[in-house]
Amino acid sequence: MDAPAEIMDSWLCSAAVGARAAGRILAQSSATQRDAALRAAAAAIRRHAAAILAANARDVEAYTGTAAFRDRLLLNDARIEAMAGGLEMIAALPDPLAGILAEWTRPNGLVIRRIPQPIGVIGMIYESRPNVGADAAGICLKSGNAVILRGGSESQRSAQAIHTAIIEGLRELGLPEACVQIAPTSDRAFVAAMLTASGLIDLIIPRGGKSLVERVQREARVPVLAHAEGLNHTYVHEEADFGMARAVLANAKMRRPGVCGATETLLIDASVAPAWLPVLVADLAALGCECRGDARAGAIVPMAAAAFDTEWLDAILSVAVVDGLDGALAHIARHGSSHTDAIVTENAEVAARFLAGIDSAVGMWNASTQFCDGGEFGFGAEIGIATGRFHARGPVGPAQLTVFRYHVVGTGQVRP
Template sequence: MNAITDQTAPLLETAARAARAAAAELARAPAAAKDAALRHAAAAIRAAQHGIQAANAADLAAAPGLSPAFRDRLTLTPGRIEAMALGLEEVAALPDPVGRVLTEWTRPNGLRFQRVAQPLGVIGMIFESRPNVTADAGALCLKAGSAVLLRGGSESTHSARAIAACLRSGLLAAGLPEASIQLAPTQDRAFVGAMLRASGLIDLIIPRGGKGLVTRVMEEARVPVLAHAEGLCHTYVHAAAKPEMARAILLDAKLRRTGVCGSTETLLIDAEVAPGLLPLLVGDLAARGCRFHADARARAICPELDAATEADFATEWLDAVLNIAVVDGVQGALAHIRRFGSEHTEAIITEDAAAAEVFLAGIDSAVGLWNASTQFCDGGEFGFGAEIGIATGRLHARGPVGLEQLCTFRYRVTGTGQVRG
């Protein structure tokens, strides 16, 4: 194990060793116990709604001057608190991923091979601003048989503590180790560094936050990382798109929640339909307060739009700001995405199935959608119950990370006395 030399070492080691002991117990825990813990936690969240809201109000009061998008990510409304509780119950209702036989085969010598899903062990989750991640990550890791050490942003400290208390009450009610779900014992930034160097104590790090956080984790980690880049998501309105569908989808993809990583940041519109359709799309969004950065071809149609720079097209706004580019067909859209995209989520709006197939086959992104909002890139919408993050890397997992992606596997081999000789 790499040495941890800063002053947070004792805190990290104590928490991580408790998590390892809990993980060993969780790996053998019956599904009924894990599900009971989640249902008890959901009930606790509902019972503690007013306390959670008070804690969230304290977080919001302690951080004045937040951008509207950041404030939205931090805010817990009664509806979002109920959604957290429902998410825990949805995860409880999913099949237990641990112990699944993923595939099996028999060799000519009679040996029978099985690839079996098993827990990852101890997961370190580092996240910013969204306190609901405490519930989502805790639920998914628990169901997947892994312990989790959560280090949230300082701006959500009170909210995360209130939610974590509900999760712990669920664990205790179900007879599972309380250390299965832990919050970092300090907000000292050095604790993050200690987590990143905790090879042998933490098995996987998952960062969920802005570019600065993810970059730091990728540069400093001595533990495997499951990460995603920025959500530079694109919606391409093809020449064969239904105008009313395009208007409805783009409005949702950009403005439903601007601060989520599945929010569309760039509209690509086919030159064939841009003269008639682009003013309608801009009008819809402008009426809701959206601002724009547009290329020269788009500004020739809508002169009131601000000019876009290359840096604009490479920016994840997470705000009511939309880039616009006019492109020549599917290949023009793909060329723009290859140049500026982050391999997160892209959508095409079209009634032309052949064009949709070319687009979906041509992107390298983790998620591609046809005639749907990019904001569907979400574990709950995929039927995962919740998500621990969106993975855009090429190894282990891509897209929303749910229960299946939080498991690794091992091999079970059964013989009848075979020897290699």
């Protein structure tokens, strides 16, 4: 049963006040203590693996959506180990709060230092993938931020079980449990409370489908670090190594078609499309993928019409035949979402022009778009893929959840 709005608002207010106080302690803790807490949380996740899997089994049993989204929800031994390993990788990263970002001395002798600091209290709203809660908690702990998690209704049991393990790690190292809190309800009205919690929450990060991100951007009275849809493209240039193109495209689309880094559109040069496209389509069909193309693609291999502005998140791929690099760039500019776009080519000059010509948070050359992932970037995990214009772009790890401030050191100077 949904909780009354006043109860949710009261819980959020209390949680945010507690998070603020806990965040101050966390920000002043040593990197050694934070890293030890992350390793303790990883160990607790392994100890609680059976309970987490049992909770997840109940979530999966109750889920009635698509197979691709079911895969996002599903946990198994390997994915639990990946969660725990991700926390350990985060612990092994350099301290994002250490050191001086810049330092200079003014003519009057004042020494000005720019130093990193946490953002404060993060509100994390996510859907489907329960491991996101562990990733977000780890990244926030590493960077000295407190976090309030709100998972989706479909993964609520799993999220609560993971949270229990993480809190155990905090408790072992003497850090406040309020550093990582999880909403007591999956009621959509709780999202509304978070979005209007100006002064309580410093940054909202939504991670989920288009409707969630659009709602957050529309209703938020708190700054948002958001990503658009993953309308990602793989462009097969006429000077590609065809064997490489086959392998990269198959992985980019079908490794996990339900993730935001999956390729949604194949672009292929008109000069090689008649010879190469039938093979690429056959490769994908053998993996269970349906191709839908524009008129030029359909004239080579009969297929249903494409929808180039649709993020399929499923075993469906849009296909367009383009006239060289300029045609590919024009298509991406028209239909892309500034997430991740890739080119397969042996021509370094063309690759450089492609990477300079796209406006994506991540551009790739001769690599699968599914490498757009914080773990693959060496961040240990990610809290999301940012595609906006401010603060951070691409996978968001611990360093991207810090801002900066200044220390000014004088010797008694006064301003004339």
